[in-house]
Every structure is written in C-alpha cells, then in structure tokens.
Amino acid sequence: MKAILCKKFAPVSELVWEEVADPVAGPGEVVVDIKAAGLNYPDNLIVQGLYQFQPERPFSPGHEGAGVVSSVGEGVDLHKVGDNVAFFKGFGAFAEKIVVPDTLAFSIPESFPHHVAAGVFMTYGTSYHALVQRANISRQDEVLVLGAAGGVGLAAIDIAKSFGARVVAAVSTEEKGEICSRYGVDDIVVYGENKLNGGAQKNFSKELKTKSSRGGFSIIYDPIGDCFAEPALRSIGWGGTYLVVGFAAGKIPSFPANLMLLKGCAVSGVFIGRFQQENPSIYSQNLVEIGKLVAAKKLTPFISEKIPMSDSIEAIERIARRGVVGKVVFVNS
Ligand SMILES: NC(=O)c1ccc[n+]([C@@H]2O[C@H](COP(=O)([O-])OP(=O)(O)OC[C@H]3O[C@@H](n4cnc5c(N)ncnc54)[C@H](OP(=O)(O)O)[C@@H]3O)[C@@H](O)[C@H]2O)c1
Numbered sequence: 001m002k003a004i005l006c007k008k009f010a011p012v013s014e015l016v017w018e019e020v021a022d023p024v025a026g027p028g029e030v031v032v033d034i035k036a037a038g039l040n041y042p043d044n045l046i047v048q049g050l051y052q053f054q055p056e057r058p059f060s061p062g063h064e065g066a067g068v069v070s071s072v073g074e075g076v077d078l079h080k081v082g083d084n085v086a087f088f089k090g091f092g093a094f095a096e097k098i099v100v101p102d103t104l105a106f107s108i109p110e111s112f113p114h115h116v117a118a119g120v121f122m123t124y125g126t127s128y129h130a131l132v133q134r135a136n137i138s139r140q141d142e143v144l145v146l147g148a149a150g151g152v153g154l155a156a157i158d159i160a161k162s163f164g165a166r167v168v169a170a171v172s173t174e175e176k177g178e179i180c181s182r183y184g185v186d187d188i189v190v191y192g193e194n195k196l197n198g199g200a201q202k203n204f205s206k207e208l209k210t211k212s213s214r215g216g217f218s219i220i221y222d223p224i225g226d227c228f229a230e231p232a233l234r235s236i237g238w239g240g241t242y243l244v245v246g247f248a249a250g251k252i253p254s255f256p257a258n259l260m261l262l263k264g265c266a267v268s269g270v271f272i273g274r275f276q277q278e279n280p281s282i283y284s285q286n287l288v289e290i291g292k293l294v295a296a297k298k299l300t301p302f303i304s305e306k307i308p309m310s311d312s313i314e315a316i317e318r319i320a321r322r323g324v325v326g327k328v329v330f331v332n333s
Helices: 041-044 121-134 151-162 175-181 198-211 226-233 255-264 271-276 278-297 313-321
Strands: 002-005 014-020 027-038 064-072 085-087 098-101 106-109 140-144 166-171 185-191 217-222 236-244 266-269 303-308 328-330
Touching: 002 140, 014 085, 027 085, 027 121, 041 106, 041 313, 085 121, 098 271, 106 140, 106 278, 121 151, 121 217, 121 236, 121 278, 140 151, 140 226, 151 166, 151 217, 166 175, 166 198, 175 185, 198 226, 217 226, 226 255, 236 255, 313 328
Parallel strands: 140 166, 140 217, 166 185, 217 236, 236 266, 303 328
Antiparallel strands: 002 014, 027 064, 027 098, 027 328, 064 085, 085 106
C-alpha cells in the first residue's frame, strides 16, 4: 500500500507519499481499506513534533477516516470483512490501509458517505464533548464561537444551533462570516487577520459584549487563544463557561484570576484524546449520537474540499496558515 510518511519531525514539506508494507490485523484488530480521511489542525503539529504526543518515526499522520474492513484478527466480534466503518486513532489515517482495534471502528450505514464519515469524529466529537459534557448546553444558552469558520468552530455552531441556542460567530474575514451565516448564526463579529494590540483588544471585547442579548455570553468556545482569548473572556456573562479548545492563533493565553472571580465563571479545558481514554463509553455514545444526528440531517458537516490522498501534503501545510474552511477530506480512489 501507499501512505504519507513522516520519517523525522520536520516541516510538512518533508512528508512523502511512499510504498510501505500492508498492515496485518493482530488479535482484536481489524484492517480498514481507507476510502477517505479527515484533515485536522493537529495533523500539521504532530509531524513537526509539536503535538501532545509524539509517535515513533516513521509514521503516517491522520487522526480519522472511513472505509471498508478488509481483514479481521483473532477474537474480533464487532466487525466482519466488508463492513463500512469510520475510525478515530491518534495517527495513521493518511494511507491506503490502517489497522485499528475492533472497538475503535464504528459501523456506519450504507447511506453515510465515506467522505462525510471520515471528517466528523475529530471536529464534531470535540465540539460535542465540549458543549455537552463540559458546558451542559441547552436552548437557553447564548454561545460565542471564536475561529468559527474552522473545523471545530463550524462543528460547534452546528451543534449549538441543533440544541436551539443563540450563537454568535467570530471570524477574521467577511467571507468566513458568510460561511457561518449558512449555519444560521444569529450574529457575526469580524476581528480581522492581524493580532490585536491593547486598544484593539478593548474594542474587540466591547463589540463582543454588544452582540450578547444579555450583556454576556453563557458559553464561549475558544479554539484560537492568543490575543483573542482575554478580550473574549471579558465578554462572558455571570456564571458562564469558557471552553479552552486550542491555540490556532499561536500563543497560549493566560487569564487574570480576578476575571473568574468577578464573573463567577468557569474556565474549562477540552482534550478529546484524553477524554476518549478516560471515558471511552461516553465518548462512544457521543459518536453514536453524532452519527444519528448527521444521518437525520440535523447536523450538516461542511466538506469544503475532497483531495486525492496522493496530492494532499500541500493541504496539511495550508491548514496552519488559515487556508482552510470547514472540513477538508483526502480520498483514495
Ligand atoms: N482540545 C482538543 O481536543 C482539540 C481537538 C481538535 C482541535 N483542537 C485544536 O483546535 C484548534 C482549531 O482546530 P481546527 O481543526 O478547527 O483548525 P482549522 O480548521 O484550521 O481552524 C482554525 C481557525 O483558527 C483561526 N485562526 C486564527 N489565527 C490563526 C492562525 N494564526 N493560523 C491558523 N488559524 C488561525 C482561523 O479562523 P480565522 O481566520 O477566522 O481567525 C481558522 O479557521 C487547533 O489549535 C487544534 O489543535 C483541539
């Protein structure tokens, strides 16, 4: 089979598309012929050695995908050859085949296209966990989503709207705001493409407060961090929840503790990989629920591009410079 290979931690341009040995299913494992794999921001980080864990080299990046089971190991009872499945694993999806534990492959109905199933777990799984388990979202909530036209951001909008919450999207450009509008957001804030200095941070915070119908958001979903985080936290309402999801804008922010005191708010961390390890059954239930909502068209993942896997290295580089909206998937013919 062929695979995108990371031979040493280095810039994305050093990845190669190369012939490697086919994987073999061990006990409790299945081999999946990958039809599609979803691109995520951490795929850019992991090949440079900048992610939360560092696989042995060589390895293939790619957290998630979907395809058809082509062989099963001893003791496998959840799946059989020919089953359509989606999977979520730390790496290995940017290839023609992958071996995954039987328990990490999830059956998908024939009606669920591989390219849609391939791009749901990381973005929708993260945003569902954040909004449901960490923030206990309900239709009474007013949610601010930063970096809202990105993968996890759009998923957060889609999920929050499915709960009936009021949603405000914050993005860098009008064009990205237009994409969020298609998901029925109630208002949009454009923060521009530059970093915010002290004065601009104050203005951003003031503008955010005007966009809340009750003087402060009950949930803030933040996948970007850096200079946007503290002004956003200042726009939270009494007793709100600030979800720390990622730092796509660069720097990890820190918050003055008096803000949490004055707002009576919680700053709550979200880490989907650790959640999957610590709470596997809730994690699986979440994915089943997301699958049902997508199949029922109550959630609509935005697949912006389908790129042949063999030509996809450029897109792994592009995601780190704001060059991607919604979800990009790589496909094998
Ligand atoms: N905690 C978890 O478990 C978890 C799970 C998945 C992802 N994440 C993290 O969440 C973040 C977003 O992931 P994603 O898949 O949504 O990525 P994405 O599709 O690339 O979206 C990220 C968004 O961040 C904004 N951004 C602001 N400054 C940026 C910069 N300097 N470079 C790139 N983007 C910038 C961009 O929107 P604007 O142009 O509108 O600003 C972009 O749309 C990443 O940091 C990722 O590691 C965390």
